[in-house]
Amino acid sequence: AVADPDLTHELRALDAAHFLHPFTDHAALAAKGVRVITRAEGIWIWDADGHRILDGMSGLWCVNAGYGRRELAEAAYHQMLTLPFYNTFFQTTTEPPVRLARRLSELAPPVDGRRFTHVFFTSSGSEANDTNVRLVRRYWDLMGQPQRKVIIGRWNAYHGSTVAAASLGGMRAMHEQGDLPIPGVVHIEQPYYWQHRLPGETPEAFGVRAARWLEEKILEVGPDKVAAFIAEPVQGAGGVIIPPATYWPEVQRIVERYGILLISDEVICAFGRLGHWFAYERFGIKPDLVTFAKAVTSGYVPLGGVLVGERVARVLVDGGEFTHGYTYSGHPVACAVALANLDLMQRERLPERVRDDTGPYLAERFATLADHPLVGVAESCGMVAGLILVRDKATLEPFPEDWEVGLLCRQHCFDTGVVMRAVGARMIIAPPLVMTRADIDVMI
Ligand code: PLP
Numbered sequence: 187a188v189a190d191p192d193l194t195h196e197l198r199a200l201d202a203a204h205f206l207h208p209f210t211d212h213a214a215l216a217a218k219g220v221r222v223i224t225r226a227e228g229i230w231i232w233d234a235d236g237h238r239i240l241d242g243m244s245g246l247w248c249v250n251a252g253y254g255r256r257e258l259a260e261a262a263y264h265q266m267l268t269l270p271f272y273n274t275f276f277q278t279t280t281e282p283p284v285r286l287a288r289r290l291s292e293l294a295p296p297v298d299g300r301r302f303t304h305v306f307f308t309s310s311g312s313e314a315n316d317t318n319v320r321l322v323r324r325y326w327d328l329m330g331q332p333q334r335k336v337i338i339g340r341w342n343a344y345h346g347s348t349v350a351a352a353s354l355g356g357m358r359a360m361h362e363q364g365d366l367p368i369p370g371v372v373h374i375e376q377p378y379y380w381q382h383r384l385p386g387e388t389p390e391a392f393g394v395r396a397a398r399w400l401e402e403k404i405l406e407v408g409p410d411k412v413a414a415f416i417a418e419p420v421q422g423a424g425g426v427i428i429p430p431a432t433y434w435p436e437v438q439r440i441v442e443r444y445g446i447l448l449i450s451d452e453v454i455c456a457f458g459r460l461g462h463w464f465a466y467e468r469f470g471i472k473p474d475l476v477t478f479a480k481a482v483t484s485g486y487v488p489l490g491g492v493l494v495g496e497r498v499a500r501v502l503v504d505g506g507e508f509t510h511g512y513t514y515s516g517h518p519v520a521c522a523v524a525l526a527n528l529d530l531m532q533r534e535r536l537p538e539r540v541r542d543d544t545g546p547y548l549a550e551r552f553a554t555l556a557d558h559p560l561v562g563v564a565e566s567c568g569m570v571a572g573l574i575l576v577r578d579k580a581t582l583e584p585f586p587e588d589w590e591v592g593l594l595c596r597q598h599c600f601d602t603g604v605v606m607r608a609v610g611a612r613m614i615i616a617p618p619l620v621m622t623r624a625d626i627d628v629m630i
Pocket residue numbers: 309310311312313315344345346347418422423451452453454479480490
């Protein structure tokens with residue numbers, strides 16, 4: 187790639203003058219100068235200064251199939267010429283969303299013999315989680331238990347940025363700015379062993395104890411008032427928080443005991459990221475609703491949605507009109523790209539590759555980073571990984587200014603050619619699933 191200083195200069199000026207970035211301190215950005223990304227291929231991105239950088243974050247946990255996949259562009263092109271848009275509101279449907287709904291329903295393994303028979307489409311993960319709030323409340327109304335309104339989420343979870351999705355999430359800074367959460371959403375602590383373990387406590391014992399925080403919250407709220415529990419199988423934006431193996435089975439026991447719905451937010455974890463099409467398979471959980479987005483199209487066009495299990499779908503479908511939807515629910519172009527993306531992922535066996543080959547290899551190689559004097563813990567799950575930057579390796583004591591240290595480390599990685607993300611003291615990656623072992627070696 188050739189450096190284009192004029193382009194960088196022009197775009198930086200226009201960006202600073204007109205573009206409001208998500209989750210950005212604009213004064214700090216202006217001081218540093220925004221980085222202009224111009225193109226991408228495979229696992230690499232290029233900036234306008236001519237640097238080639240290994241994209242260790244798949245864009246934003248999206249580009250599982252890697253960049254530059256012609257068949258995804260062609261699927262969009264053909265669908266745009268055939269039928270770029272038609273609504274699905276008024277007794278009409280189109281081919282791509284119908285085929286995609288069936289495809290997803292076949293890909294998602296049944297739980298206890300019950301399938302995910304239906305899909306509600308949105309354009310993003312946030313809209314999908316907003317849909318979940320409407321959906322679970324509608325379900326309990328139809329079940330004759332309208333008092334079941336409370337949804338339990340977890341601190342430091344991320345479920346999106348709309349008013350309802352940010353409420354379900356547990357990002358305190360978002361709550362403070364938005365006067366959130368909305369009524370009827372409460373939170374429990376996250377299952378983060380390195381933060382919440384007791385002296386001498388094993389990860390296994392901690393996993394069970396952390397799951398019981400859910401039971402305590404249900405009892406505090408009143409079991410007959412709780413509608414659902416929402417959680418990411420592995421927390422992504424919170425810093426790749428991988429729960430101990432004992433956590434999810436105990437959560438499953440608790441949601442079954444109290445009959446509450448389980449929402450598995452797999453916006454990051456699905457589509458091969460953890461070595462399975464859906465992460466609930468990996469952890470042996472039995473969700474009623476599964477949120478997806480991002481990698482369903484490998485991020486090439488926006489698409490999200492909710493997979494609805496038979497238990498809820500039957501009641502909704504028989505229940506009269508559900509007064510909810512978006513103009514772009516089932517957008518034909520997005521769904522056509524998703525179908526082409528799933529074809530590609532199936533043909534290249536990307537989830538299996540992560541499960542049997544690159545995931546275990548990443549685990550082995552990433553763990554070696556723990557030998558570094560500033561790294562306390564380095565852990566991974568499939569193709570997500572996180573390490574903790576520490577001041578003291580023995581006690582895992584973080585730096586007091588951990589956010590600044592993380593950002594410095596991120597900057598250093600970027601400058602030396604790899605995208606990592608910093609979440610406080612945790613440095614995280616989620617590289618494209620098309621990575622080879624040799625690519626992993628380069629990244630490490
Ligand atoms: N849920 C999870 C687990 C996410 O990681 C995200 C985004 O990162 C969302 C929901 C929100 O998705 P979107 O940004 O597409 O609205």
